[in-house]
Amino acid sequence: MKKTASVLLACLLSIGAMAGGFSIPEQGSKAAGLAGAFTGLANDPSAIYFNPAGISFIKGMNLTVGSTFVVPEAQYQDLKYGNQISKQKDLFFAVPQVFFTYQWEYDLTFGGGIYAPFGLGTEWEKDWSGDHLSRKIDLKNVHFGGVVSYKVMDNLSVAGTFAWSYAIAALEKQGDQIGHAGDVGLEGTGSGIHWGVSALYKPLEMLSIGMSYRAATELEITGDIEFTGDRTAASTDLKEGKGKVVLPIPSTLNVGVAVAVLPELMVTADYNWSEWSKYEKLEIENTDKNIVLSSSPRNWSNTSTYRVGAEYTGIHNLALRVGFLRDSDPVETKYSEPSLPDAARTGYTVGAGYRILDNLSVDAYLLLLYWDEKKVSDNEFTFNGYYNTYATLSGVHFTYNF
Amino acid sequence: MKMIKALKLVSGLGLLMFSACSDFEDHKEKVSWGSANLSKFFAVGNSITAGYQSGSLFADGQSHSFAKQLADAAGTSFQANLISGNGYGERLIYNGVVANGSPVFTIGSSAGAAPTNMGYYTSTDNFNNLGVPGAALVIPAAIAPGDATDFFDVNVNSTGTDGLITTNGKSRKNPYFNVVLANGARGSNIFAALKASKPTFVSLWLGNNDVLGYATSGGTSPSAPTDPAVFSAKYQAVLDSILSLSTAPKVVVATIPNVVTIPFFTTVNPGVVASLSKNSISGIVFQKNTESLSQGTGSASLADLSSYKHMITLLGSSYAANIGKQNGAWVRYLAKSQGIPVDNLYLGVLAPAGIDTLQPFGLSPKNPWPNFLILDQDEVVVAVTALTQFNGAIKAIAGDASRSARVAVVDVNAEFGTIATATALGKSVSFQGIAITTKFFTGGLFSYDGVHPSDLGHGILANYFIGAINSKFGATIPEVDLNRLNGARYGKRVSDSGIDNVVVPVEPLMNAIKMLGGFSKEE
Numbered sequence A: 001m002k003k004t005a006s007v008l009l010a011c012l013l014s015i016g017a018m019a020g021g022f023s024i025p026e027q028g029s030k031a032a033g034l035a036g037a038f039t040g041l042a043n044d045p046s047a048i049y050f051n052p053a054g055i056s057f058i059k060g061m062n063l064t065v066g067s068t069f070v071v072p073e074a075q076y077q078d079l080k081y082g083n084q085i086s087k088q089k090d091l092f093f094a095v096p097q098v099f100f101t102y103q104w105e106y107d108l109t110f111g112g113g114i115y116a117p118f119g120l121g122t123e124w125e126k127d128w129s130g131d132h133l134s135r136k137i138d139l140k141n142v143h144f145g146g147v148v149s150y151k152v153m154d155n156l157s158v159a160g161t162f163a164w165s166y167a168i169a170a171l172e173k174q175g176d177q178i179g180h181a182g183d184v185g186l187e188g189t190g191s192g193i194h195w196g197v198s199a200l201y202k203p204l205e206m207l208s209i210g211m212s213y214r215a216a217t218e219l220e221i222t223g224d225i226e227f228t229g230d231r232t233a234a235s236t237d238l239k240e241g242k243g244k245v246v247l248p249i250p251s252t253l254n255v256g257v258a259v260a261v262l263p264e265l266m267v268t269a270d271y272n273w274s275e276w277s278k279y280e281k282l283e284i285e286n287t288d289k290n291i292v293l294s295s296s297p298r299n300w301s302n303t304s305t306y307r308v309g310a311e312y313t314g315i316h317n318l319a320l321r322v323g324f325l326r327d328s329d330p331v332e333t334k335y336s337e338p339s340l341p342d343a344a345r346t347g348y349t350v351g352a353g354y355r356i357l358d359n360l361s362v363d364a365y366l367l368l369l370y371w372d373e374k375k376v377s378d379n380e381f382t383f384n385g386y387y388n389t390y391a392t393l394s395g396v397h398f399t400y401n402f
Numbered sequence B: 001m002k003m004i005k006a007l008k009l010v011s012g013l014g015l016l017m018f019s020a021c022s023d024f025e026d027h028k029e030k031v032s033w034g035s036a037n038l039s040k041f042f043a044v045g046n047s048i049t050a051g052y053q054s055g056s057l058f059a060d061g062q063s064h065s066f067a068k069q070l071a072d073a074a075g076t077s078f079q080a081n082l083i084s085g086n087g088y089g090e091r092l093i094y095n096g097v098v099a100n101g102s103p104v105f106t107i108g109s110s111a112g113a114a115p116t117n118m119g120y121y122t123s124t125d126n127f128n129n130l131g132v133p134g135a136a137l138v139i140p141a142a143i144a145p146g147d148a149t150d151f152f153d154v155n156v157n158s159t160g161t162d163g164l165i166t167t168n169g170k171s172r173k174n175p176y177f178n179v180v181l182a183n184g185a186r187g188s189n190i191f192a193a194l195k196a197s198k199p200t201f202v203s204l205w206l207g208n209n210d211v212l213g214y215a216t217s218g219g220t221s222p223s224a225p226t227d228p229a230v231f232s233a234k235y236q237a238v239l240d241s242i243l244s245l246s247t248a249p250k251v252v253v254a255t256i257p258n259v260v261t262i263p264f265f266t267t268v269n270p271g272v273v274a275s276l277s278k279n280s281i282s283g284i285v286f287q288k289n290t291e292s293l294s295q296g297t298g299s300a301s302l303a304d305l306s307s308y309k310h311m312i313t314l315l316g317s318s319y320a321a322n323i324g325k326q327n328g329a330w331v332r333y334l335a336k337s338q339g340i341p342v343d344n345l346y347l348g349v350l351a352p353a354g355i356d357t358l359q360p361f362g363l364s365p366k367n368p369w370p371n372f373l374i375l376d377q378d379e380v381v382v383a384v385t386a387l388t389q390f391n392g393a394i395k396a397i398a399g400d401a402s403r404s405a406r407v408a409v410v411d412v413n414a415e416f417g418t419i420a421t422a423t424a425l426g427k428s429v430s431f432q433g434i435a436i437t438t439k440f441f442t443g444g445l446f447s448y449d450g451v452h453p454s455d456l457g458h459g460i461l462a463n464y465f466i467g468a469i470n471s472k473f474g475a476t477i478p479e480v481d482l483n484r485l486n487g488a489r490y491g492k493r494v495s496d497s498g499i500d501n502v503v504v505p506v507e508p509l510m511n512a513i514k515m516l517g518g519f520s521k522e523e
Helices: A002-012 A029-033 A052-057 B002-011 B013-022 B066-074 B176-184 B190-196 B209-216 B228-243 B269-278 B302-306 B314-318 B329-338 B377-399 B412-424 B455-473 B506-514
Strands: A061-078 A085-087 A093-105 A108-123 A136-153 A156-174 A182-204 A207-214 A217-229 A242-249 A252-262 A265-274 A281-286 A291-297 A303-315 A318-327 A345-357 A360-371 A374-376 A385-401 B041-045 B091-099 B102-108 B129-131 B201-205 B250-254 B283-287 B297-301 B407-410 B429-431 B434-436
Touching: A029 A061, A029 A318, A029 A345, A029 A360, A029 A385, A052 A093, A052 A108, A052 A136, A052 A156, A052 A182, A052 A207, A061 A108, A136 A182, A156 A217, A156 A242, A182 A242, B041 B066, B041 B190, B066 B129, B066 B455, B102 B506, B129 B176, B129 B190, B176 B190, B201 B228, B209 B377, B209 B506, B228 B250, B228 B377, B250 B377, B250 B455, B269 B283, B269 B302, B283 B302, B297 B302, B314 B506, B377 B407, B407 B455, B412 B429, B412 B455, B434 B455
Parallel strands: B041 B129, B041 B201, B201 B250, B250 B407
Antiparallel strands: A061 A085, A061 A093, A061 A385, A093 A108, A108 A136, A136 A156, A156 A182, A182 A207, A182 A217, A207 A252, A217 A242, A242 A281, A252 A265, A265 A303, A281 A291, A303 A318, A318 A345, A345 A360, A360 A385, A374 A385, B091 B102, B283 B297, B429 B434
């Protein structure tokens, strides 16, 4: 029953990607069309994720529904002579969002949303070269958030966010020193509490400045440890048990500006900082026996992301968007491993919005994300090689004004 | 899958447009042998080269010998005379059961085991794997009186057994000569077979058994490692005879890994200490000399055993539970293996005179822990001293200016030493993401006999050899992918303390020890 439920949830809310660390900032098509440079603009209901204070400037009652789709490709090639090439399995992730805003009074606006800003999914073939380090990792973390935004002045709003999140995680790899017959895995669920504060300030008609901070938290995933393969005959005293793994969710600070250069041309820019240094190790614990089954260092670094976007609204009912992003690599080559090797990334986006009816619009985007080739030669796990990753993200969102 | 492909197209309008951009750069380099020529690669050595593991020489082990893995990586043909079934020997098989935290082994029947490729010699060529289990560089005179011939150039007789005749008129019946040389069809000894093969490249890894026979038999049989001066002269003679072949082969040689850090010596002590301290016993009394109790017993305190000052061998695992009991199991085993009544045993040299098995085993000087089953402090020194001298000789001879241009050296002793040091500190060394230690069963490096490497161990060895060849001869032979190899295979994660109580059956270990040149006198 529990299994069925979690599978169902997995299908409905399949989230995951490879991203700067394991965050997925593409939570709305309008924002993503601007390469995510939306903290200073925040003028549609997806502001609940990007900058909750933005909802103070959205009149009435509004609903955004849509999804982002992620198709990653990754390849590993060994360092010495490159005779071992492994391609990651074909993966596809849908990351759905629902955002709702309601202006209660002129200075008080409420909002709510279901969104998934953290997730991760990598899967390599069984018995591939790095099978002892990782075969599969799948994290889905769905946030159920509520926002209260208050207009301090006509041109300044502040907001507080509170969210509860549910996480499903699955990890699988070849067992240590077991030979190729055995696999070890953990499947579990957990939850987290998240809060944040944000502000949006419009000092001039053509200028808007935003700031959004989200606090760090931890997802404690508990579930069943599973061993499969050549070991079913093993004695009962070493049976699989309950397991636990703790994944950190970093704090993030986003600041952004939006400038209306011309009446029909908006330019936006963002700086995002993420505290990935929280991710020090990945430890799988057997909570029945109180022993650590495997511990693997991560020692990630904090990251910076720079985003710029532009929106042209000179055509009737149509908005055209382009964007560019560049971020830094949280994972030192020394600690790179195939569950998320990561690298600095460059992204190019195009997007469009179209007003179908007076109160109904649709936004769509396409993001091409290129990871720099990562050459690892000083690896702690002596797993040296070249990682190449590429992902196509796309999405479509409908927004309705009641 | 179809669904994913379809969604890929839908979501990635861009994928079509930009797919060229996602073609990742290929870093593959061409495999090159550099200045070496591995087209006719032959491996000379002992049981390790042959691929003997877990007490037997069987096809799967032979197919994973470091030499075979090296040849595969280099892309050159490499044939061995694979033995079917559980092979020649007493193959230890993990039966999937963990009792009291320790793995349980059974012995695979050797019935029906036979070489599968005897016709290869007559048709084409010699086997590339010329590793003979049991081969020592120098055969102790006590074992081969009057016959100065050593394994490398020993002549096989017409039945394929080696021509060394012991004092009682028996051949040692080493069946592996027949496997490797096929009754001498293409050469009546290893050197002759090698010469007839016209090798362009040779791996030479000998010398392990010149100290392992001594060490694994608890410093008894042979009673000393090979004399270092004799070792040095013989090693040089063997290497030079290979280098002077008309085909002028290039050679890779290896040092001998430290014998006292292998699981054969490090597995049993902790369990004995735990059991004794539970019963408030302060230590064991062991037999210092094989021939006579009158020549003394030694004692090992719990602290001595904990610090591995004295090392109980894996062969002793079957007898550790008898400590403190009125027991003569080892003496009975010895008598049986000799085919003589227990009483007669006392007349020979294998058991001390005057043993009283009514005394508590391992605690009384009258019924001490057998000399065969412990490498005591003095013997450890003897073994390590010999090993150090042998390795010094190997490096000096191979590194001599007259040879070094054609000889690559793999310092297996240094490499395994790094792993042993990490293990002693409770750590491991990672190879391609796999955590490796020198521990029994869980460590991944050694097979179940505690001496011979596992498939994974051979893969690691192959990569050491590849590294040395690449560096010496400017080759670009790719590394072996270790993730596809079996290490010690076990059920659930077994706690390290649980392994302490492991019991490894005697017969396979005796077979393994004989293949290391130990207990050779018995046959």
